[in-house]
Amino acid sequence: MEEKKKIQLFIVDDEPGVCNLIKVFFTEFGYEVTKAQSGQVLFEKLNKQDLPDIILLDIMMPEMDGYEICKIIKNDNELKKIKVILYTALPQYAIKEKAQEAGADAYVTKDIDPEELSKIIMKMIVK
Numbered sequence: 001m002e003e004k005k006k007i008q009l010f011i012v013d014d015e016p017g018v019c020n021l022i023k024v025f026f027t028e029f030g031y032e033v034t035k036a037q038s039g040q041v042l043f044e045k046l047n048k049q050d051l052p053d054i055i056l057l058d059i060m061m062p063e064m065d066g067y068e069i070c071k072i073i074k075n076d077n078e079l080k081k082i083k084v085i086l087y088t089a090l091p092q093y094a095i096k097e098k099a100q101e102a103g104a105d106a107y108v109t110k111d112i113d114p115e116e117l118s119k120i121i122m123k124m125i126v127k
Contacts, residue, residue: 006030006031006032007030007031007032007053007054007121007122007125008031008032008034008050008051008052008053008054009026009031009032009033009034009052009053009054009055009056009121010033010034010035010036010042010045010046010052010054010055010056011023011026011033011034011035011036011055011056012035012036012037012038012039012041012042012055012056012057012058012061012066012069013035013037013056013058013061014037014038014058014061014062015058016037018058018110019035019037020035022035022056022114023035025114026114026118029114029115029118034052038061038062038063038064039061039063039064039068039069039072040063040064042055042069043072046079051078051079051081051082052082053082053083053121053125054082054083054084054085054121054124054125055073055082055083055084055085056085056087056117057069057070057084057085057086057087057104058086058087058088059086059087059088059090059095059099060088060089060090066086066088066102067086067098067099067101067102068102070084070086070099070102070103070104071102071103073103074102074103075103080103083105083106083121083124083125084103084104084105084106085104085105085106085107085108085117085120085121085124086099086102086104086106086107086108087107087108087109087110087112088107088109088110089109089110089111090109091109092107092108092109095107105124106120106124108120
């Protein structure tokens with residue numbers, strides 16, 4: 001019997017506690033989770049032969065913010081097929097326009113219920 005492929009989720013957040021908490025939730029949901037604490041680490045870890053299905057990307061980070069990272073991903077011929085969800089502590093109305101300009105596939109606030117976020121991810125993967 002063939003084993004079902006796990007959804008590959010990459011979390012990028014400069015707060016280690018947030019990364020670890022999200023990893024715990026999504027590992028329990030059956031995802032394969034990788035984490036990075038900056039855009040630079042993300043790009044170092046991305047293996048273009050085994051791209052993640054989804055990148056969950058914090059907006060407010062030092063050096064390179066989530067908008068900037070998202071633009072780089074969406075302007076790269078290999079990486080642009082990865083779905084990117086921007087997430088932040090800011091209210092959605094404050095990020096909507098910039099998230100769309102950056103090419104994000106979705107944007108959510110950090111207080112979203114993990115099960116609800118998983119539903120959003122599943123809808124994006126099925127498309």
